Amino acid sequence: MIAVRDLRYQYGAVTVLDGVTLSIPDGQYCLLVGPNGCGKTTLVRHLNALLTPDAGTVTVDGTDVTDDPVVARTQIGMVFQHPRDQFVAATVGADVAFGPENLGLDRDEIDRRVTAALDAVDLDGARERRIDALSGGEQARVAIAGALAMEPDYLVLDEPLVGLDWPARESVLDHLDALAADGTGIIVVTHDLRDLHERADRLVALHEGQVALDVPPAEALDSLPDLGIRDPRC
Numbered sequence: 258m259i260a261v262r263d264l265r266y267q268y269g270a271v272t273v274l275d276g277v278t279l280s281i282p283d284g285q286y287c288l289l290v291g292p293n294g295c296g297k298t299t300l301v302r303h304l305n306a307l308l309t310p311d312a313g314t315v316t317v318d319g320t321d322v323t324d325d326p327v328v329a330r331t332q333i334g335m336v337f338q339h340p341r342d343q344f345v346a347a348t349v350g351a352d353v354a355f356g357p358e359n360l361g362l363d364r365d366e367i368d369r370r371v372t373a374a375l376d377a378v379d380l381d382g383a384r385e386r387r388i389d390a391l392s393g394g395e396q397a398r399v400a401i402a403g404a405l406a407m408e409p410d411y412l413v414l415d416e417p418l419v420g421l422d423w424p425a426r427e428s429v430l431d432h433l434d435a436l437a438a439d440g441t442g443i444i445v446v447t448h449d450l451r452d453l454h455e456r457a458d459r460l461v462a463l464h465e466g467q468v469a470l471d472v473p474p475a476e477a478l479d480s481l482p483d484l485g486i487r488d489p490r491c
């Protein structure tokens with residue numbers, strides 16, 4: 258379980274997170290929503306210790322991520338807002354292998370993980386393809402595969418659908434559904450709930466640095482406009 262307790266963070270004099278508390282059990286599919294600049298990325302960067310809290314704690318299965326960032330980073334896979342910035346190799350297979358290689362795994366295990374991760378996003382035939390020659394949707398799936406190759410308990414995706422056309426968007430979402438069905442916890446950061454609200458178990462909305470809503474998505478819809486988020490039914 259990921260547990261965030263009274264998390265506070267400011268950039269200079271600007272307070273962004275002002276006492277965020279939430280727990281995300283294993284296997285949950287959670288949406289983290291809020292308008293631009295409300296602190297969603299700042300919050301998820303704390304989950305695997307890319308940022309250190311000014312106050313409060315983030316624990317994963319009881320381990321404080323600040324004390325043990327490596328544990329957090331192996332249990333929580335992150336897919337960043339612009340996947341293109343995340344790639345470290347020219348080809349799909351080399352990029353997906355990068356994380357397991359850094360874990361010091363043997364070649365057979367690396368190969369097994371790369372195969373499984375690419376299979377999970379339907380890119381099993383794409384190992385030798387150059388990433389810069391892939392479509393935006395394919396690149397998004399490579400980024401997800403890169404995180405999956407670490408065999409994380411949770412996958413955190415920061416605005417994974419930006420710039421994708423409808424088929425690519427559906428494809429990425431269907432793959433997330435399949436991962437969730439297999440027990441991977443999914444946390445999707447977004448300000449656009451179209452196609453998402455019916456898939457997730459839970460919706461957490463940030464407002465003025467705090468958790469303003471934490472309910473099943475269907476219960477949140479009427480309150481969203483007051484929090485600066487478009488009602489996806491409209």
Ligand SMILES: Nc1ncnc2c1ncn2[C@@H]1O[C@H](COP(=O)(O)OP(=O)(O)OP(=O)(O)O)[C@@H](O)[C@H]1O
Pocket residue numbers: 268273291292293294295296297298299300448
């Ligand atoms: N490195 C930084 N230095 C100073 N201010 C920052 C930095 N990163 C973010 N901020 C500010 O912190 C606030 C929260 O930013 P954050 O990126 O967490 O919001 P967000 O909800 O993810 O926004 P978006 O939906 O636009 O991605 C914003 O006002 C942003 O300008």
